[in-house]
Amino acid sequence: MENKHIKNESITGRDVDFAKWYTDVCRKAELMDYSSVKGFIIYRPYGYAIWEQIQNYLNRKFKQTGHQNVYMPLVIPESLFNKEKEHVEGFAPETLIATQGGKEKLEERLIIRPTSEVLFCEHYAKIVSSYRDLPKKYNQWCSVIRWEKTTRPFLRGAEFLWQEGHTVHASEYEARQETLQILEIYRLLGEELLAIPFLTGRKTDKEKFAGAMETYGIEALMHDGKSLQSGTSHYFGTGFAEAFNIKFQDRDNILKPVHQTSWGVSTRLIGSIIMVHGDDNGLVLPPHVAPIQIIIVPIQMSKPGVLESARLLKDELAKAGFRVELDDSDQTPGWKFAEYEMKGVPLRLELGPRDIENNVLVAASRNDRSKVTINRPDVVNTASQLLETIQTSMLEKARQHLHQHIIEVHNIDELLSAVETGYAKAMWCGERACEDLIKERSSATSRVMPFDQLSFQETCSICGKKAKKVIYFAKAY
């Protein structure tokens, strides 16, 4: 446990100053720390362990769907980076560039990867030549660099951790299926692991990724009513294939360009978890993603038998597969309660001399702060049920919050009002001018066009022309 002696300070109220509350939680729950270079954060053990849970979940899903992990170079020669025009325009303003190697100036400047499309393209051009080589479905876990001016822990940084998948396929159909399959995996990640109900759908041309034909996204509603783009999945068509000459001889002997996708989620997901579930006492973690699911706090620890019982309890729970810890440090129980509330540990088990005598334990749930007395012999079953209940009710609560903050809007005033508290569900003519107008008047942007396109009026909620699409607008991080 970190820094015990300086912890247990209170944090800014969530509804007093949400931004300050957020950074307080990031630091006091010991998820991260700042380094001496602006925008580069340190992922502390507790924050990194959340990321490892996400990695484990996704690696399992990616493997089940035939993906393979690889590792590409950290650097991209400037000339290679410049090969696909739209793509380079999207990224060039925010790259970090190396110019010196050892004592010498480099012959060619090297971009520290902001994303690795061009590296995958160059490799695929070398290893793909026949339909037999397809598909190639590669993923990599790494950090990327974006030279951002304004940074916030996990949300926007000069460096962040992510996975980036890059796949090439023989047909457009297959590539489009891949794009959507990944989006579904991301949606399930929210539902099954993070207890976050993502809004999913397609991005408008204005909001899509540099170089993509289509971008799909997962969006989460934060406690303050803003939306956080938490992952994207892109269909590239054959644009990169043409630029990088990734072609294959098909069964019909004709040379064709591959159809390509890319997709990624990042440590931004940690920001989502904090801002969807956290409260005035700190972080609240869904049990499935929590590095510590159960914390055992002994009461009157110096009394004979208490520590021994606590250790037996820990061993039993660890053996049953729970991620469990026992805090046998010399801090008071009250201090420990506050400590693990701040860290959002889903379930706390307390046991003291009287509990041991009565063969019971006190179980406290972090999410709703409820307490129940449970029978010691049933602890494995009961803890399992409690954790599942917590997971389910956290998802349910987030879902209710989401649905309460989606407002169907029929005109621009309703839209501008709705984005103050959550999503405006609008009808849209499809013109960029309408998106630009909203952005001018409220800083809100279009988030996604959902798959469920159930029209609720015939005219665009913004300009009044004929509507083509259901679309969500929100202020976004």
Place this chain on the structure above:
Amino acid sequence: MENKHIKNESITGRDVDFAKWYTDVCRKAELMDYSSVKGFIIYRPYGYAIWEQIQNYLNRKFKQTGHQNVYMPLVIPESLFNKEKEHVEGFAPETLIATQGGKEKLEERLIIRPTSEVLFCEHYAKIVSSYRDLPKKYNQWCSVIRWEKTTRPFLRGAEFLWQEGHTVHASEYEARQETLQILEIYRLLGEELLAIPFLTGRKTDKEKFAGAMETYGIEALMHDGKSLQSGTSHYFGTGFAEAFNIKFQDRDNILKPVHQTSWGVSTRLIGSIIMVHGDDNGLVLPPHVAPIQIIIVPIQMSKPGVLESARLLKDELAKAGFRVELDDSDQTPGWKFAEYEMKGVPLRLELGPRDIENNVLVAASRNDRSKVTINRPDVVNTASQLLETIQTSMLEKARQHLHQHIIEVHNIDELLSAVETGYAKAMWCGERACEDLIKERSSATSRVMPFDQLSFQETCSICGKKAKKVIYFAKAY
């Protein structure tokens, strides 16, 4: 499977040109590929999967011994990097430096991390202030950059993957214990996972790490008689703690500097595996580290029932926990045999119509190319036994090779002769001049001083003065 149509070419003989054989195996077993920047390689799925096996093993061991994973920034401000003098002198000639961010020249140059000691030090200085905060035992998995002129896949590169552990402790004793505990974990990694018997011991002052008080290493003997340093563990004393002001209030209320360690292994281990076990047919992987432990090759695949039987076999083995694949592509069985021999898959199971009729399978071991017929109903048990036998005999063979190539030397001529084929086990006076002399005359260097210091003569094998240490010399990669 990659590039089927261009595979199955023969490789250079191992004893014809070992260096060329090595790069042939790296590429034809599809472990890696070159990128367009010299020294930066692509870790292809099969190579990366070996690294993931190593990661899994070490993460388990690190966790069992109370270590926690973190992630530190990719960049180090030049002024911070320059804070510990010996350390910076060791690394400065081979750093990659970023000077440009977005459109602007950086105010301070940023070193792309060659190792992260100074970052951990800066962080520890912030979070450690009391004996209660100690020990801190952190590890990180990442890539590092060394601006090397001469590069070889996995052995020496501008970028490689590694883990770097950095720990701080309240006492010298505890820090020294940590250094040795990690060395033992590395030794076990060799013995249990890689089937490599590492020579372990302490490095001389000449060969130790920049800034360390003591460096311990694991060395492996390659097929060509050269030694490969495969991992190191350092005790730093309080040097970094003084330079970075990492101090803690001890139980006696006195402010003291922490005692520090660092340690790491890298993707160089993949080079060890290749050069210890590989043969003229390609890679040979020990079962415990092999991404594919069993490959099923159906014979006369078009005959009714063959593919179905092969699939049932695969499912049964996968369910039993083996890493198993079935190659049902339209290549010939002969092609497939060569393919998976090149990739070093430990066990091949063949089944054709007659085998199915007789309720048997043919099992071929990659390491000694032996074949046995096994009963289909016993396949799970038999495969398990065969894989364990392969693992054990690979370790045994490597151990014999090692012992046959350690020669006790009594004078400089014997030493110079011994290092042509393996290790010279020498007595040494402890003077650097003797190391320098050997280096001048043969390019060999001292590797380690083993823990078992059983003296075999009283005088230094090099200069004839009084001997102080048993030491191994070898030519090294």
